[in-house]
Amino acid sequence: MESSAHSSGPTTADETKIRIACVQMQPALGNVEANVAHSIGLINRAVELGAKLIVLPELCNSGYMFRSREEAFAASEPIPTGPTVKAWSEIAARHRLxxxxxxxxxxxxKLFNSAVLIGPAGTIGTFRKVHLWNEENLYFEPGDLGFPVFHTAVGRIGMAICYDGWFPETYRLAALQGADIVCVPTNWVPIPGQAEGREAMANILAMAAAHSNSIYIACADRVGTERGQPFEGQSLIVGHTGWPIAGPASRDKEEILVADVALGEARRARNWNAFNQVLRDRRSDLYDEMLGSDIKRGWY
Structure with a gap:
């Protein structure tokens, strides 16, 4: 298992860097207990590398390629009372993660393809995948919680899942609510027309979104082939300038990527020069400031 670290730019004296880790792993379809145990082992490895904010892949407790809603339902559990969240909460408390x-x-x-944010004191919040991909529409409900941004001890954290990253509104609404980072559990698959050896389209989208919103984006993908469906790997952590600061990871190996960042730098760096600030320069006289969303606007 490989890891990489990066220190990103200078910080002010009152701003401490934290180490972010994206865990690229391979779950086993339907084997929730084994998947959670495997994730705990990888979390412990990320802790050994110094990580304080850790991102795991999409549906990493259950696997992805369900054949029926009944199969998905059997692998599901409530948040925060289910055994998976309890296990993750215990390790987060133990290591102050x-x-x-x-x-x-x-x-x-109802079933949702969700991401949970857990802190040292327990569950902080939930994101439910807004844009469902392919046969997910047969098993899951579209997310109904919008794009919340959670204020935590380490920074302002938004979340997205996989196909959500194809919609610029996802990242823009997070940035407008003051997000420093968007954490993306994902299960990327190959895209038609992708030339041999080219990076994943999702990598390009994440880089563009980080740059155009001045936010960090941390994407944790899975690897392996499940019921004939290969997954792309290539997890990465993108800095607020849009350039990768860790990864992309390999296409086929379990890995842990790490990067050291001062999350507040994302908001500070939105002033690109004396004239331009990427969110302030939006022409809200020509289009809706919040893209039609009724969520409360934050700071940027």
Whole structure:
């Protein structure tokens, strides 16, 4: 298992850098107990590398390629009372961590492809995938929580899942609410027309979004092939300038990427020069300032 670290730019005396880790792993379809145990081992490895904010892949407790809603339902659990979140909360408390991880969430009779944000004191918040991909539409409900940004001890954290990253609104609405970083549990698949050896399209989209919003983006992908579907790997951490500061990881190996960042630098750096600030320069006289969303605007 490989790791990489990067120190990103100078910081002010009152701003401490934290180490972010993206864990690239391979879950086993339907084997929740084994997947959670495997994730705990990888979290412990990231802790040994000094990580304080850790991101795990999409649906990393359940696997992805369900054949039926019944199969997805059997691998689901509620947040925060299910055994997966309890296990992740215990390790977050033990190591004083913040953790973002993809989970198959059950809420009554509804299923959601979700990500949970956990801190040292327990569950902080949940994101439910807004834009469902392909047959996810057969099993999951579209996310109904919008794009929340959570104020934590380490910074302002937004979340997105996989296909959400194809929509610029995802990152823009997070930035407008003051996000320093968007953490992205994901299960990227090959895109038609992708030339041999080219980086994942998702890498390019994440770099563009980080640059155009001046935010950090941390993407944790899975690897392996599940019921004939290969996954892309290539997890990465992108700095607020849009350039990768860790990764991309390999296409086929479990890895942990790490990067040292001062998250508040993302907001400070939005003033690009004496004239331009990437969010302030939006022409809200010509288009809706919040893209039609009714969420409360934050600071930028």
């Amino acid at each position: 913040h953790l973002v991880a993809g989970i198959c969430e059950r809420d009554g009779a």
